Amino acid sequence: MTYADRMTDEQSGKVIYVRGDVDFDSHLDVEHALVSALEAGADPLVVDLSEVPFLDSSGVRALLQARSVAERHNARLTVRDPQPIVAQVLRLTNVAPLLGLPPA
């Protein structure tokens, strides 16, 4: 199971913790959680991926979709602490910089 149900207020802003694989089966749950947070006014919204062992292109789409919702709300969405494999996917697709991560 994948969860994106834990949210905390930290110095960096609202932080949402995703746990589990973010793939075709789970990406909509993650996207809904992020979009709900943004619509509730989270700004900046930080997505903590430290407990995500795997993220595929559906996961990338969920993050980008949330990012475009954030843009509509003039809010900032960033990703933090991806595991190496997830960081590699984000770098390989060249979307890392769009999510506030360093490029390759």
Added chain:
Amino acid sequence: MTGANVPEVWHGILATLVEAGHLTGPAELGRLVTDAVAPTGTEVVVYLVDYEQRALGPLPPAAGTPEPVDDSAAGQAFTLGRTVPGPPAWIPVVNGTERLGVLRVVPATGADPYPVLAGCRLVAGMVGHLITAKNLYGDDLQRVRRSRPMTPAAELLWRLLPPLTFASRQMVVSTVLEPCYEVGGDAFDYAVDGDVARLAIYDAVGKGMRAALATAAAVGAARARRIAGAALDEVATAVDRVLVDEFSDSRFVTAVLAELSLADGRLRYVNAGHPPPVLLRAGRAVRTLKDGGRTPLGILAGGTTVAETVFEPGDRLLLFTDGVTEARDPEGVQFGLDRLVALAEGVAREDLPAAETVRRLSHAVIDHQAGPPRDDATLMLVEWSEAAARRAVP
């Protein structure tokens, strides 16, 4: 054996196939071939390969069980592109170099088999063209090729794709797309014009019809610009535009778009968020093509830079989608790039026809997964080599 060495009677049979072929529909193709060769006392049955390239099934009115591609004489003719003498003999049927099936040939009792097989090789060549032409006008040839129904997305997608294999004198491109009855988001494309081979592999995010529609839009936009003579970066921009304009939900497509100059081996490419292709030289993976990176098509951020590298004669380029490397076994272990590269090196050393190389790689990926695949998995192998081109011809 060339046509000139074939007994005259077989030239008459070719003429019959051409002339009777005008008014033959796909359902009657099997009978047309069987009847055309009957005057020689030879029995010929056309077998077509299924989409998954695992079995060869007879064209009606012939009945009989399909022949397995692995471990049968029929399959040997199909996979190696060679006549297997019998009886029954099996002769590969191709259109150009696209593998379609085999002919099962039983010469008349007491007949010298060699001239018969020479004649039937010519018939096989004509049958390859007829199958390709007649397939457009009915469903019967499609039915023989399917072991189960296709999803709507797969039905749509297959009609967009060029044939799996093409060879010119200097190069071969061959591809496999799985799961063939359920594909959605993956696609490939190529066009070989004079000294330039234009190549593309696509992977739309998601699954099923939503992904297939994004892929279809991408292929359409890229082809239209390519045919209009646009440069690679303009092609990428055209795909960006169609995806942004037509899809509102961050739908993107990863892709490698490339142009190979067949005169000097210069490869220009753009990698839109796709796994980097692997370059194989003398049977060894020497490096991945890591440059030319940009965001996936449909995500507007930054521009498109075209990278360049130069092939050496005999080089092979293996392009693939992440469904290949991310295919998981029951324990969750991914197929992985290392395994793909090791297998590709092993198969490359066997100097098989390119179509057989990718078939074996693709089946290794499927065998790695116990259950139904989670994602589409596409492989494309490009060989810049006259020898490879010759291996693609039966």
